[in-house]
Amino acid sequence: MQLKRIPGARLWFLAAMLLLVLFIIYTAVFSTGALLYPNLQLEQLLLHRPLTGIDCVLFEWRQFGEVGFSLLLTLALGIACLFLGYRRSILPCLLLLLLFGVGIEYVGKQYFPQVVPVNMQAGMNSLACPQMWRMPRSVKIMVSMGMWWNAPSVRPKRVEYEHYSANAPLIFDENAAVENGYPSGHAIRWCFIGLVACWLAWRHIKSRLLRAFLMTLALAVALGGGFAQF
Numbered sequence: 001m002q003l004k005r006i007p008g009a010r011l012w013f014l015a016a017m018l019l020l021v022l023f024i025i026y027t028a029v030f031s032t033g034a035l036l037y038p039n040l041q042l043e044q045l046l047l048h049r050p051l052t053g054i055d056c057v058l059f060e061w062r063q064f065g066e067v068g069f070s071l072l073l074t075l076a077l078g079i080a081c082l083f084l085g086y087r088r089s090i091l092p093c094l095l096l097l098l099l100f101g102v103g104i105e106y107v108g109k110q111y112f113p114q115v116v117p118v119n120m121q122a123g124m125n126s127l128a129c130p131q132m133w134r135m136p137r138s139v140k141i142m143v144s145m146g147m148w149w150n151a152p153s154v155r156p157k158r159v160e161y162e163h164y165s166a167n168a169p170l171i172f173d174e175n176a177a178v179e180n181g182y183p184s185g186h187a188i189r190w191c192f193i194g195l196v197a198c199w200l201a202w203r204h205i206k207s208r209l210l211r212a213f214l215m216t217l218a219l220a221v222a223l224g225g226g227f228a229q230f
Contacts, residue, residue, distance in 0.1 A: 012199060023183075030182060031112060040120065040170055047123045047166035051159060053148030056129035060144035065186030067102060073193050074098045077200070084204055094196065101192055105185035112182045118175040123165020126158045194222020 029035060063069060078091035116124070131152040132140060142150045198218035205211035 012202075016195075027108070027112075027183070036114065037170070039114070040116070043120065043124060044166050046127065047162050051126060051154045051162060053143070053151035055127055056132050056143050056151035057146055057148050059127075059129040059132065060140060062186055063144065065189050067185070067189070070098060070189040070193060071095075074196075077193065077196050080200065084200070098189065098192060101188040102185060105183055105188060108183045109180040113178045113180050114182060115172055116177045116179050117168070117171050118173075118177065119168035119171065120165050121177055122161040123163075123168075126154070126162045126165075130158065131155060191222045194218050194220075198222065 064073075074094050075091075078094045081090045081094075082088065129151065131154060132143065135152060139150055139152075195218070198215050201211055201214035201218055205214060
């Protein structure tokens with residue numbers, strides 16, 4: 001007796017359910033505080049590397065995960081679905097899924113605070129590329145397009161902050177800050193848009209080579225971009 005082949009759509013559904021279960025398990029572990037020290041130690045490892053223009057590129061890419069920009073991308077995907085023959089109900093469904101992710105972010109950040117020692121805050125702020133804050137829009141656009149060499153150089157004082165935070169002990173006292181950063185809405189929206197684009201490429205691109213390339217690109221954007229903004 002041969003096993004029946006599982007339809008492709010069902011495989012995608014099972015993969016989505018698996019990711020949802022993993023997200024729930026990770027959230028349950030995160031809520032216990034067991035990941036606090038590992039997360040802070042990982043952030044200190046990031047601070048041991050030199051600050052470069054790549055940090056500014058990643059920071060500018062955060063704009064693509066904002067709600068407004070994600071809404072435009074979702075509308076574009078919905079219009080593409082209409083041209084591909086999907087029902088009109090696909091557009092409100094995509095928008096509802098996007099808003100559902102925004103709701104998860106809002107509710108989650110009310111219940112999952114994270115304590116950050118005061119001696120870590122200055123160094124972590126250096127990763128946000130503060131030298132770009134007063135730059136003209138033209139420079140920000142070039143950096144967001146990946147031209148890291150156009151990012152302004154890091155001030156020596158910021159480098160000192162980074163080195164101090166990278167080697168400082170983790171002290172939790174009354175001066176420690178409480179941040180509400182989990183779950184990351186940017187990561188949720190990046191993954192949502194990238195996975196929908198991956199599905200469309202798998203479903204409608206006939207050329208195997210082009211389909212594999214576009215699916216890989218969409219997954220790289222979804223998972224790579226999502227984890228980079230996590």
